[in-house]
Amino acid sequence: MHKSTPCPRWVAGWAISLFALLAVVSASSANAATFANPIVPADGTGGTADPSIVYRSGFYYWARSLNGNSIAIAKAKRLQDLGMAPQIVVYTAPSGTPYSKNLWAPELQYLNGQWYLYFAADDGNNANHRMYALQASTQNPQGGWAFRGKLAPPTDSWAIDGTVLQKDDGSLYFIWSGWRGLNDGFPQRLYIASMSNPTTISGERVEISSPTLPWETEVAAIQEGPSVIQKNGRINLVYSASASWTDSYKLGLLINTDGHVLNPASWVKKSQPVFVSNPDAQAFGVGHNGFVKSPNGKQDWLVYHATSTSGAGWAGRNIRAQRFSWRPNNTPKFGQPVAVGAWINEPAGSPGDSHLRFEAADVSANYLRHARGRARLDANVTPIEDSLWRQVPGLNDPHAVSFESVNFPGHYLRHRNGEVWKDASDGSALFKADATWRKRPGQGDGAGVSFEASNFPGSFLRHRNGLFYSEALGTPLDRDDATFYER
Structure with missing residues (x-):
């Protein structure tokens, strides 16, 4: 079963962790060019998980699940301020539908001049989880959204954690985590299918990876949370492996070798994980990541969730951010998780304050x-x-x-x-x-x-x-x- 559980509604007196508070203080002090992780504290029984963050037109936008049936979006000029920003509910699934409950891991993307949201949901039965799409009515992602229906290939099976890969030639592909059959359960595998537009799958699914290595099956055989990042024509697919409710959660990497993304043989899996827990940094169960640019467009940032104590489970998940570099072969180099409370230089080009006019x-x-x-x-x-x-x-x-x-x-x-x-x-x-x-x-x-x-x-x-x-x-x-x- 997937790691996400409904995140309850924040209350006015929500608690901020010590280091999140220190980050806020730093942002308003003379040392305004630094912040400390986590940027969003753990929230409720499901924690604060599965970060999807997009930077566009001077603002960072963060999408999250609320109450198991809604999606909220926060907006801030600085990445480190998202945890303090209002979370505006932009969509609530209607009751009595196949997608009314257990809304997980909303993925926010800007494609072909439009905003889209992708989410997994079911009718209360986990085996019925499928992927669905929303399209924004305007260029304001905190505004209105229209439901665009289910995204499913002819082989319509359990599906979660969907994201869109857009190649340099403009072609679109949907990538997600799923089961081979209707009621298989573990292992969870990664699938891809071609798209005719951002809300329509137009071909049969292709299995591009399965959890086979010991570190992918340490607690449960899982590959999920796919996230794409490209550089100089190289397509990198970072995914989360093993069980998100344990310290074993980690990131793996698939590299596409020739641009033929629908050919399983064109994807090569790294034999070792690329980002793992670091007890010395109070970073356990690191996973379900996303990528975002700095305001000046020159830096790449990794956003992910982790817990600050061992064995904290879903409830302890909080959101963190850190800059990463690149290897000569155009694959990402993440290093180790930055320690909780360690000061980090903010993304280049960030404004001095997150005020608005x-x-x-x-x-x-x-x-x-x-x-x-x-x-x-x-x-x-x-x-x-x-x-x-x-x-x-x-x-x-x-x-x-x-x-x-x-x-x-x-x-x-x-x-x-x-x-x-x-x-x-x-x-x-x-x-x-x-x-x-x-x-x-x-x-x-x-x-x-x-x-x-x-x-x-x-x-x-x-x-x-x-x-x-x-x-x-x-x-x-x-x-x-x-x-x-x-x-």
């Missing part, structure tokens, strides 16, 4: 700012800090958002009597509710964002005559005034 969609170069406590829309804001906000998990709902002033820490954007102000938090339930907003696709432009008052459904943050209000939207002009671009 909110530009009005209908008034170019005008931004949400505070002036004498009132929320206003202005151009040429001086000082610029008056228009900088930290988007944090909602004060009364971690899957909504609150806006903390950069130059007035502890002050938040809140509505009162229909007007919007920057006020100091008094810690009351009313303040927390008034300062919490639900992030929605832009009401006037789906590529932007809008914010609905958490405690007044249908009432949105909008500007009018240079001031901000929380109001219902009745006209196209209202909807435009309630739409913003995150900068």
Whole structure:
């Protein structure tokens, strides 16, 4: 059986591990160019696992499973800030379907100018796990998504951990972990099939690898979590082996030798694992990795989950990141896991802070700012800090958002009597509710964002005559005034 279990909803008082907290402190101190692992602490009975992170247009996006039936996406300008960013639920599987339950390991990808999400789910029976696809409605992955159906070859068997390989010639291939038959169980093998588009498998599956080596079968015979990285025409497929619920979890590598990805003989397995547990670094059960670029595009980063203590199992999984290098043959060289708490230079080109500005969609170069406590829309804001906000998990709902002033820490954007102000938090339930907003696709432009008052459904943050209000939207002009671009 696969390693993932539903991750429960975060609560407002979620605990941050000591070293994650140190990383936060470092990010806001003079030594802002370093961070420490883990970047996301363990969360709930299933831990925080199977990281899928994409960097695009100035932001890192991280997709995760929630409650066994939903997918949330967090967004931050810096990789190390993803654990502090609001996790916006973008999809909840409808009940009573073959994909209502046990939603595992969502994979976020940007292909051919569009965002896609791939996930495994079932109807409550593990043997019925299959892969499914979503497509974003806009260029905003925290916005709307459309369900595109099941991805399955003619031989339709148990399938999890799907990802898409796009070759340099643009051709697409789906790679996943599966069973040979309907009820085989272990071993889990790796399969590939051609695709006619990012949501359609167009050919029969081909088995490209099976767990045969001792380190792949140490606890259970498993190959899963495939992740592709290419360099100078070389296709590398990194996978997770053995049992994720134990310290034996590790990474292996398949190398494609000639570009014929549908030919099993063209894939060569490394005889030894390429990334393993390191007790001295408090890194146990390392696995289910992904890859992401630095903001300047010049560095490659490995993201993966591990536990900080031996035998912690699924519940102890947290997310970590570290830079890796390349061998002369264009295969990745990961080295050893970096120790928990060790300072790491942040990805090259990262901004000094993860603050945001909110530009009005209908008034170019005008931004949400505070002036004498009132929320206003202005151009040429001086000082610029008056228009900088930290988007944090909602004060009364971690899957909504609150806006903390950069130059007035502890002050938040809140509505009162229909007007919007920057006020100091008094810690009351009313303040927390008034300062919490639900992030929605832009009401006037789906590529932007809008914010609905958490405690007044249908009432949105909008500007009018240079001031901000929380109001219902009745006209196209209202909807435009309630739409913003995150900068």
